[in-house]
Amino acid sequence: MREDLSCIWISKEQIAEKVKELAKQLDEDYKDKNPLVVCILKGAVMFFTDIVKAMTIPLEIDFMAISSYGQGATSGVVKFVKDLDVSVTGRHVIIIEDIIDTGNTLYYLKNILNGRDPASVKICALLDKYERRVADVKVDYKAFDIRDEFVVGYGLDYAEKYRNLDEIGVLKREIYEK
Ligand code: IMP
Ligand code: MG
Numbered sequence: 001m002r003e004d005l006s007c008i009w010i011s012k013e014q015i016a017e018k019v020k021e022l023a024k025q026l027d028e029d030y031k032d033k034n035p036l037v038v039c040i041l042k043g044a045v046m047f048f049t050d051i052v053k054a055m056t057i058p059l060e061i062d063f064m065a066i067s068s069y070g071q072g073a074t075s076g077v078v079k080f081v082k083d084l085d086v087s088v089t090g091r092h093v094i095i096i097e098d099i100i101d102t103g104n105t106l107y108y109l110k111n112i113l114n115g116r117d118p119a120s121v122k123i124c125a126l127l128d129k130y131e132r133r134v135a136d137v138k139v140d141y142k143a144f145d146i147r148d149e150f151v152v153g154y155g156l157d158y159a160e161k162y163r164n165l166d167e168i169g170v171l172k173r174e175i176y177e178k
Contacts, residue, residue: 001161001162001165002165002169004162004171004172004175005152005153005169005170005171005172006169006170006171006172006173007169007170008167008168008169009146009149009151009167009168009169009170010144010154010167010168011167012154012166012167014144015050015143015154015167015168016050018143018144019047019050019051019054019143020054022051022054022124022141022143023051023054023055023056024054025141026051026055026057026094026124026141027055027056027057030057030059030092030094031057032057033092033119034058034059034060034091034092035057035059035060035091035092035093035094036059036060036061036062036086036088036091036092036093036094037051037052037055037059037060037061037062037094037096038061038062038063038064038084038093038094038095038096039061039062039063039064039096040064040065040066040095040096040097040098040105040109041063041064041065041066041081041082042065042155042157042163043097043098043099043155043156043157043163044096044097044098044126044155045155045163046154046155046163047096047098047126047143047154047155048061048096051096051124060086062084062085062086063082063084063085064082064083064084064109065080065081065082066078066079066080066081066105066108066109067079067081078104078105078108080112087116088113088116088117088118088121089116089117089118090117090118090119091118091119092118092119092120092122093113093118093119093120093121093122094122094123094124094141095109095110095113095121095122095123095124096124096125097123097124097125097126098125098126098127098155098156099125099126099127099128099129099146099151099156100123100125100127100128100129100133100137100139101129101132101133102132102133102134102135103133103134103135103136103137104134104135106123106125106135106137107135107136107137110123110137122140122141123137123138123139123140123141124140124141124142125139125141125142125143126142126143126144126154126155127142127143127144127145127146127151127156127168128142128144128145128146129146129147129148130145131147131148132148149170150170150171150173150176151168151169151170151171152165152168152169152171153165153166153167153168153169154166154167154168156168158171158175158176
């Protein structure tokens with residue numbers, strides 16, 4: 001898999017350090033709030049498990065699946081694949097997402113959740129590809145800003161591949177442009 005990367009962008013040590021910082025911040029901000037921490041499948045799964053394990057306050061977890069990319073690397077239509085099991089009404093919700101690109105996915109998701117009367121909805125993202133933002137979404141907590149390159153690893157995929165790399169790397173252009 002590594003031969004398909006043009007470079008390693010973020011090492012596992014850098015990820016671990018940021019996860020620790022974010023978890024500490026979330027512990028402080030959500031103390032006594034029993035937040036519902038929501039993993040957006042599948043891309044956020046590694047980041048999500050690391051974050052919740054590093055948090056020390058009482059919390060609950062749930063999962064949601066949204067698909068916006070299909071098999072390729074270009075943004076498409078947002079599709080709602082799996083809903084939450086529990087109600088968010090009156091709850092403090094933390095959405096854990098892998099990467100915010102155009103922002104369309106989270107804009108859509110946040111609107112749906114806000115329509116269910118939660119106490120609050122905040123977004124925690126591993127990566128913020130800020131140059132490509134189209135929709136107006138606020139990233140409340142983030143680990144890293146990245147330039148406009150297609151990255152994989154640590155949950156992020158290209159055509160379902162590379163999710164199990166333990167660091168984040170830039171995918172060679174010839175892989176997704178062929
Ligand atoms: P948005 O709706 O354009 O913000 O798209 C967000 C989704 O696109 C993310 O949750 C990812 O699944 C996918 N995505 C965007 N950029 C990348 C990338 O560089 N690598 C892998 N997936 C990406
Ligand atoms: Mg995603």
